[in-house]
Amino acid sequence: MIDLNADLGEGFGRWHLTDDEALLASVTSANVACGYHAGDPATMRRVCELAAERGVRIGAQVSYRDLAGFGRRAMDVPAAELAAEVAYQVGALEVFARAAGSAVAYVKPHGALYNRAVHDAEQAAAVVEGVRLAEAARGPGSPLPVLGLPGSRLLAAAAEAGLPTVAEAFADRAYRPDGTLVPRTEPGAVLHDPEQVIERALRLAGDGELVAADGGRLRSAARSLCVHGDTPAAARLARRVREELAAAGVTVRAFA
Template identity: 70%
Template structure:
């Protein structure tokens, strides 16, 4: 089943998600507490690109207390590269590591009185499972192995969501507030100039456009259709919490109900 925007409804709900828990030990990156006052879903790092046991526990406690849905942000095993380096991981190993990360986060989510409601790949893995059938199938195998049947969050048209839907999992489409899009509707690689948008006013305008008008302007100036049920604000973007608050306020001003999909 695909959970996406209903094109017949002018005020369909939109989830607002952000990457959280992207710290390690004494080092912190994301504004976890501030972001949890305005997002509806939290993509929590599970230790492979960032995060450790203490960080996961703290973020789950905060998210549960604020009724924010908890998602496992699974990654290639790449702490040094923050999960953004291309890697070739055998399918069986990737499935096991996906299940491992979900299971680790679930311990802390359930201890906080919540659960892992969804799974979202991070970084290089997110981009890889858009087109790589084998890696996408491995991630979904890992989700099934972990149990609990959480939803799967990913890019519209991706191999990941196709495999999730085929496995009977809820597939949730996602758009990005602060990332540039190619004419094909995929994300511009981070290594290219202009891949990440830094003008807050522009990001807010694009967020409303993607939600209400269901389109976004690609890097070539073309208009690209967007059918998303969740909107992502990257937690490691400078000023992410203030930006997320502005996006949420702008969506609500436009008549959009901001609430979790899970």
């Protein structure tokens, strides 16, 4: 069994980057942009309504405040400020998720914040503090899982704080031998060949391993598989990945 997630709602005003309706036909979890790297209130509301209608879990994809750079530029944000901004983003999405008859089911950082929280203990702790603030506002009995890279400072900090953690892998990103992602500034960081992406998804679900850029094998306990929503033909790719997983006897189901 594995969860299939993708980034949704990555537009702003009249500009739309992700094919949200098509992606929601295939994924089981939707990482919804919360307005800091992409997204706006109308987009967040629309995506939450569509996700709730289709039974797709809604996740808050929190980011550095970087609309111009799509949240992919390195930033130095004080820990207290970052924690507040994470809580703010989760809270904003929660309004629309609840209004749609659903709820925010997990939190996943985006872009530069995701990569920074892999190795930066302070920034990871700030993200976790923000999630805990948002969780406290939901009341008792409403845990907020954190989705992140296996072995990251983020998941370690979340576990230490008592938050549920979910390890994820990327079907369409290249990996370094140490299990971290190849930076997007390097050639081959994003995989575009559908057959290569599908092979990676099947290997992960069946054997629990990934192949690094140098050909080495990486063990992975990932429970969720990400297909980026902003890559060309993302919706078609997500549909094929889900079909091939099902054909291989893998149950595709939300972790949350």
